Amino acid sequence: MARCCRRLTADIAGEFLASVDTFLFDCDGVLWNHQDATPGAVETLDKLRNLNKKVFFVTNNSTKSRADYVKKCLQLGFHAEEDEIICTAFVAAQYLKSILPANSKVYVMGMPGMLQELDKAGIRHIGSGPDVIHGTITEWVQTELDPEVNCVLLGFDENISYLKVMKAASYARRKGAFFVATNEDNELPMDGPIVIPGTGVVVAAVKTAAARDPIVVGKPHHPMFDMIAKSFNVEPDRTVMVGDRLNTDIMWANNCGLHSIMVLTGIATLEEAQHLMTSNSIEHQKQIPEFYLDKIGDLEEFLN
Amino acid sequence: MARCCRRLTADIAGEFLASVDTFLFDCDGVLWNHQDATPGAVETLDKLRNLNKKVFFVTNNSTKSRADYVKKCLQLGFHAEEDEIICTAFVAAQYLKSILPANSKVYVMGMPGMLQELDKAGIRHIGSGPDVIHGTITEWVQTELDPEVNCVLLGFDENISYLKVMKAASYARRKGAFFVATNEDNELPMDGPIVIPGTGVVVAAVKTAAARDPIVVGKPHHPMFDMIAKSFNVEPDRTVMVGDRLNTDIMWANNCGLHSIMVLTGIATLEEAQHLMTSNSIEHQKQIPEFYLDKIGDLEEFLN
Structure with missing residues (x-):
């Protein structure tokens, strides 16, 4: 895809939008900010559905289950089905289901939404909730590990x-242990x-x-898109990712061969994206969006 | 220094040992393992002192004060003065004293030994001890920060x-804030x-x-040696570091222009050191010791 961070304008939007049939939306910073839908976002998604475009909600947030996200979408006025929610708690559970031997047990650092997805996928897990160190190093080295655990899953964990770090690291060092994380975002977007x-702090x-x-x-890694592509028969070059973060959303689009639109209602600024175009670094080049819009609602007028 | 990981043998030891007058010893894995002095270590240090060599105990462990280490040395049979203990709790406190404006306040993640060194250096600090999150993100963003804090110091913190990570990161992001860590060792050596x-986990x-x-x-960073050089009038090329870790002890020697001896009573193996000699990476080359010995006690016979 041409990565030139060009404004998506009326003269080019018609042809571009006709060339894609799947829209992937990051949530916080794109469709909503905290508890408020961004202007025109609800109407834009409705219009895309009327045009028979596929719509997915794609988020790195690992604290909520798909059911939690359907509820949140409905509260904010978005129509959403559970199948359209691609959150990392769900993706991680499905990914583990696909790679783990039967009867595996996972040591998990995560919140209730992630545990729900693991339960739904039929994966046994331990480790959730508070777990505080006591005593001295002489006692720490005597910590009992569960002999059945063959996998560590890391998500957001307050x-x-x-x-917990000691246990997770000890399990991850076991011979043949699987070691998986939902995402590495270093902070949640807050003023x-x-x-x-x-979650990046837990992973680090x-x-x-x-x-x-x-x-x-x-x-920005592949497994999340691999799952979408396989489950919903989605073609990368007929798919567009709409996001507000350059090092996750846009890099993901570029890593997976998707079209990309950056919106300016979240983390990244236009200056940051334009600055990347001056860089020689491949890592930076991979973060340049194909198009940008001030907000997702600006897409609506192009859809008539 | 020639980095060829050569065994220090009788035929070359005499000339080499005459050419150095300062001996820096890592502690755990070199002078002792847990509660036991390594064979011949006590006698070797006594002999070095008799030959008027300067001796220092140099450790990345940030949990103990210099006074704590003097006690531990005496328990294990080593003669030690507080001035000879170069531990990161002490070095960090002295380093902060040298860079911070008067009346600064430090947010510290650390254990009592580090707090003692800060107190001795007259540096105000907050943050030690347990501090557990409650409520939801809506409350987290209301966390009150101390307006006086202008520095974050990270050490080992169980x-x-x-x-605590939220507070440390928030203070570290403040405009002009100082941000210092004792070390980045990823684990403590235990079977x-x-x-x-x-401490590397806290820092990460x-x-x-x-x-x-x-x-x-x-x-393997400079400040620790800068302090030794300045306080004790030590010349790098007449100084030898004896250590068991390639990526801290030996790299530090090479970074600071010191001679180096690796001992095989701790973390690293001879195979690991020899393997580094085949690498093109500068980071790897910096971890190759000049000499090695099975144990520090083997030095004794060369000192007659």
Whole structure:
């Protein structure tokens, strides 16, 4: 795809939109900000559906299940079916189901939404909830590990603790252990002076202790799109990803051969995207979007 | 220094040992393993002192103060003065004293030994001890930050939590904030199936959230040797570092222009060191020791 960060304007939009039949939308920063839909987003999605375009909600957030996201969409006025929700809790559970031997057991760092997806996929798991260290190193080395655990799954976990990192790293070091993470976003997008750490913090802590990198299923990595392509018969070159983050959404589109539209209602700015076009780094080049729009609602007028 | 990982043998030891007057010893894995001095270590140090060699105990461990280490040395039979203990808790406190404006306040992730060194250096600090997250993200963003904090110091902290990472990252993002870490060792050396996470886990978590790298004072970085050189009038090319870790001890020696001896009583193996000699990577080349010995006690016979 041509990566020139060009504004999607009326004169080129018609032909471009006719050439794609699947629309993948990042959620926070694109369709909504916190509890408010972005202007025109609901109407744009309705219109795409009327034109028989496929629509998917694609998010790295690992704290919610697909059922949770359907509820959230309906609350904000979006029509959504569970099959259209591609969240990392779901993708990770499906990915594990596809690679793990029968009767595997997963040590998981994650919130209830992720546990629900694991339960639905029939995957046994331990590790959720608070787990705090006591005693001294002499006792720590006596920590009992579950002999059945053959996999570690890392997602967002507000209960991150020294003991949980110790257990996750110890399981991940086991011979033949599977090691998977939902995503590596370093923070959640919030205004103000408080940095809200993202799943990337959990992943950084455990992979440092384990001295081993996990397979990451979420954007910008392949497994999330592989699942969409396989389950819904989606063609990369007839698919467009709409996102607000260059190093996840747009890089994912470029990694997977999708068209891309950046919107300016979330994390990244137009200046950041334009600055990447001056870089020699391949990592930077992969973050340049094909098109941009001020907001997703601007697409609506092109759909008449 | 010639980096050829050559066994230090009787025929070359005499000339080499006469050419150095300062001996820097890593502790765990070199002078002792847990609660036991390695064979001949006590006698070797005594002999070095008799020959008027300067001796220092140089450790990345940030949990103990210099006073704690003097006690531990005496328990294991080593003679030691507080001035000879170069531990990262002390180095970090002295480093902060040298760079911070008067009346600074530090948000610290660390154990009591580090707090003692900060107190001794007259540096105000907050943040130690357990600090657990409650509520939801709506409340998290309201977390009150101390307006006086202008520095973050990261060391080993068994109380690592989501809230502590959030606070450390938020302070580190402040305009003009100082951001310092003791070391980045990923684990503590222990046998068995349990991985005991090191300070590197704390550093990885906070630097990911803060999207910023700290200055690291411990091995393999310069500040620790700069302090020794300045305080004790030590010449790099008349100094030898004796260590068991290639990516801290030996790399530090090579980064700072010191002679180096690897001992095989700790983390690294001879095969690992020899394997590095086949690598094209500069990072790997920097980890090749000048000499090796099975154990530090083998030095004793060369000192007659």
